[in-house]
Amino acid sequence: MISEWQNHKAQLRSYVSKRINDSHAVDDILQDVYIKASSNLHQLKSKGSLKGWLYRIAHNTIMDFYRQQKPYEELPEDLVAEDNDSGSLARKELAECLRPLIDELPEKYGTPLRLAELEGYSQQSIAEQLGLSLSGAKSRVQRSRVKFREQMMACCDFEVGQEGITDYSPKKTSSSTKC
Structure with a gap:
C-alpha cells in the first residue's frame, strides 16, 4: 500500500x-x-x-x-435584539387600508378573509366560528382570496419587481365598480 x-x-x-x-x-x-x-x-x-x-x-x-468549518462567527452572549418591529406597524396600516375592500365582498367571503388575514385566526378556528367543516373553511378562505384579488386587480394597477409589488396606482373605474 x-x-x-x-x-x-x-x-x-x-x-x-x-x-x-x-x-x-x-x-x-x-x-x-x-x-x-x-x-x-x-x-x-x-x-x-x-x-x-x-x-x-x-x-x-x-x-x-x-x-x-464554521461559516460564521459566534455572536456575543450579551447581544440584545433591537425591539424595532416596524413591519408590524406597516402590516397594521396595510390592514386598515385593505379592510374597506374586504368589506365590499359578500359576507360569506368577507368574513372568512377578514378572520384569516386581518385577525390572524387559524382555519380550524374559522371553521368553528362559522359552523363549517375544516375543508369547507379552507375552501371558503381560498375563494375569498381569489375574489379579493379580482377586486384588487379591478381597482388598482400594480407594478411587480423581483422584491414583489414595488408600486401601485388606483385605476380610473366606472361608477359601477366600488374601489
Whole structure:
C-alpha cells in the first residue's frame, strides 16, 4: 500500500490543494485519506481502480472538512435584539387600508378573509366560528382570496419587481365598480 500511496501522493496533494487554501489543512486531509484508505483497503475491488478510489476518498474527506468549518462567527452572549418591529406597524396600516375592500365582498367571503388575514385566526378556528367543516373553511378562505384579488386587480394597477409589488396606482373605474 505504501508504494502505491507514494505513486499517487503528489497528484492527490495537487487535487486537494486546489480545493483547500490552507496548506496545513491539505496535509491533514492527505493524512486522513491515507488512514481511511489503509483501514478500508479490503473494500477495494481491483488494484486497477485504486487511483479512482483514492480520489473518491479524498473528495469525501474534503467535503467532511468543509462541513466541520464554521461559516460564521459566534455572536456575543450579551447581544440584545433591537425591539424595532416596524413591519408590524406597516402590516397594521396595510390592514386598515385593505379592510374597506374586504368589506365590499359578500359576507360569506368577507368574513372568512377578514378572520384569516386581518385577525390572524387559524382555519380550524374559522371553521368553528362559522359552523363549517375544516375543508369547507379552507375552501371558503381560498375563494375569498381569489375574489379579493379580482377586486384588487379591478381597482388598482400594480407594478411587480423581483422584491414583489414595488408600486401601485388606483385605476380610473366606472361608477359601477366600488374601489
